[in-house]
Amino acid sequence: MKVKVLSRNPADYIRENSSDIHKIHRNLDPSLHPFEAPREYTRALNAVKLERVFAKPFVASLDGHTDGVNCIARHPRSLSVLLSGSCDGEIRLWSLPRRECLRTLTAHTGFVRGLCVSPSADYFISVGDDKVIKQWNMAQSFDISSQTSQAPINTIIGKNLYHGIDHHWKNSVFATCGEQVDIWDENRAEPVRSFTWGVDTIHSVKFNPIETHLLASTASDRSIILYDMRGSTALRKVVMEMRSNTVAWNPLEAFIFTVANEDSNLYTYDIRRFNQPINVHMDHVSAVLDVDYAPTGQEFVTGSFDKTIRIFARDSGRSREVYHTRRMQRVFCVRYSADSTYVLSGSDETNIRIWKANSSQKLGALAPREKAAFSYNAKLKERFQHHPMLKRIKRHRHVPKAIFKAAKEKKVMMASVKRKEDNQRQHSKPGSVPRVAERKKHAVAVVE
């Protein structure tokens, strides 16, 4: 007789003394782990619920301006510094970790219309309603010991009103917009080049971060205009149904930019196919005033006249997140922080707010087990994302009543239009009323 009976030595399974860690023997045989799928589903459901529980996006509010914050600019080299310009002509420098104002500069009379920092962070430039471009020394502005009111290192008095400014990503060149787009060299008092196309006001101008000589601007004649800094005339423009307010280039894809439109949508364009946007991003219920891409290029943040901030994935038509507080009024400007962890917003009621880009993200250093748990939960959420229960919980956001009602109304209106079209289609000759994709509806014309 040959016989063996299972007989375990407890010493192999129990820790020797209480300072040891427990011995955990694993056996990955699927038959020892029944209900794999329903258990994972339950875990995913828990994960998505916890995500909503921990969604506390508001970090801090920077209080100090005495008028609405009209523009903000982030420091190209430092995560902790923020510049903001307000409607009373003040520029403030902020320390984000300390959440306090480092310096206040009385820069312009009237609005500060635009603010930009040079890539080397030596100086920053502001434009205002007083038709003046002012160049400021950054290091001097930080020098708290010098109590004397600081003067700009350079002042250019222009002929007409400036609406925006943007700095070149590499060279010491910047562009202003107003009645025309001017390209300035830092060392000269006259613009190096001027682009005009029509007589309308141009509201914003942005340099392309990759193809650095490319510029995009939005004008009040409902057009988006592309320029090449090396050429003498503008390249082309697309005219839309309504005016675009701002433009933002995707920092990773040189040919993609997104515009914030008055019709409460955002449009992402590919400059190689300019006749129609490649994506329409809906969700705001009022004019979108500002848009900024995350440095990762995967997401962008928008601020709107409807008093909300939304975050969109680069390629999705709907927002993934909406931020609002009772005190926050019209959002004039939004920026992603350079590490794409935070979102900064400046609004009408004089405050600058800091938000988390991922509302439920745990900030600070993570323990390895925490990290593993978070990544496991993320994977579970991805795997079960299309289950109706998860989808519903993940998508649900409480919004102010006014926005909720407006969104509902908008939905009803769009449904009505669709219904009308369907009826027309049903009662017409087949093919005579074609279906038109949403992205084909909004661009009116391309002018070369």
Place this chain on the structure above:
Amino acid sequence: MAAEAKGEKEIKKVKDEEPVDKAILQKYHRGSQNRFKNLKDKKLRGKLRSYESQYEQAAVQAAKSELLLTEEPGYLEAEGLEKTFKFKQRNIADVVDVASAKKYFDLKLDTFGPYRINYTRNGRFLLIGGKKGHLATIDWQNKKLGCEVHVQETVRDVRWLHIETMFAVAQKKCVYIYDNTGIELHCLKNHRQVNRLEFLPYHFLLASVGDYGILKYQDTSTGKPVCELFSKLGKCDCMTQNPYNAVIHLGHYNGTVTMWAPSMKDPLVKMLCHRGPVQAIAIDNKGYYMATSGLDGQMKIWDVRTYKQLQAYYTPTPASCLAISQRGLLAVGHGPHIQIWRDPFTQKQKSPYMSHLFPSCTVHGMQFSPFEDVLGVGHSQGFGSLLIPGAGEPNFDALEANPYQTKKQRQEFEVKALLEKIQPELITLNPMDIVHVNHPSKKGTRKDGQNDDDEESNSKEKFEPKHKTKGRSSSKKQHLRKKGHEQQEKKVSEIQSNCEAAMEDVDSLLSHPLGLGYFQDLIQV
């Protein structure tokens, strides 16, 4: 130098990638590989391909980790003219080591018998309940008595709840829940005259069935009753759970076995198994096979996936108890005898693997102790623990069921288990349903993959035109009515062809076992 180092690295890499045994690898595969060559969406295709390779890699790594499993399963082999079923327990106990020999013991408790028994999920604790009211919990390996009470009432069944601090007892009128010191925690008054109890540990559901033939589910985490299902087949004293999908199997007096889930009012499956009352049911761990015994003197083996009979054995007297071990040994108890069968499902066996006799007793309850080579038997004279080499799974997973659990670990386990409690609605015949895509089939409106044949036969039903009156009998209408069948078929075939065209590119993916919700949008189009 650098080149040399690189060469070394490459050699190392080759050495690392030892081929994995395909049979072992198969165990860790979750479903078959997918083909999505004819999928149009490139991004989706790329994503799926990367998932597929990840799953493959996971299976390989899991297979490789078998190296870390230290324990080997037990065995009993005969030499020469010996037969394994001739070996007495005494002989085996003499040969094996002292610790194992201690696992062969008998408890003589002849005043309050017969006994029903239950082991905890980690196999460490034993609960016995004598019909005349005796209850005891035992740490059976250390022979330590946990609690002992006499409820002075008939005890019909006993069952541990999720951990060893609570157990449920089916008494004369109601079901009671006690803690590990024997203090009564709850009285479940809505469970009346219960004969059998079953606990679904992952769902925290206590199921009971009794004289009224009503299957009742009670959530033991919230304390709320979940549902009552009327079997409508009279008194029932035979209940088992399928450990693979948590479906409850009931054996009835008319010879049928019905399968139940809390989400359905009617049985999921009803199968006629015996020509007499069903006495006992046992289901194996993987949910492949079911063994049933009836008063017709037969013991039958069924494939639970196809509901087909695989084997039929005659027992000398009708078997009253059945149990299947983790490694697939089948124990059959009839009268005072116990027979253990090895591999009885796929092949018809000529002789049992082991046998045992409890003189002048009748066997009433039987269970293999998880992760041990031990069969616990409750009989009319007490309790017997038998050594069955090769019964238990040698390597346990400490995060699922840990026989060496400390108190702290138990508490942590309880919290985790409660957090991932599966909702009762998720009990289905196939527990992987939740990660499958539910899609309309090519042949009209099929709900799921299983009722394919039924649907087809339904669609071939004879067309009978309705003879409406009320002035609708114009000659044209009459003509159409006669033609009606053809006309309808034409329409149906049109719809079908449209549907087929739409489904073509996603079709190959739909059988994928993993949660490919990506298709949902596609499919809805």
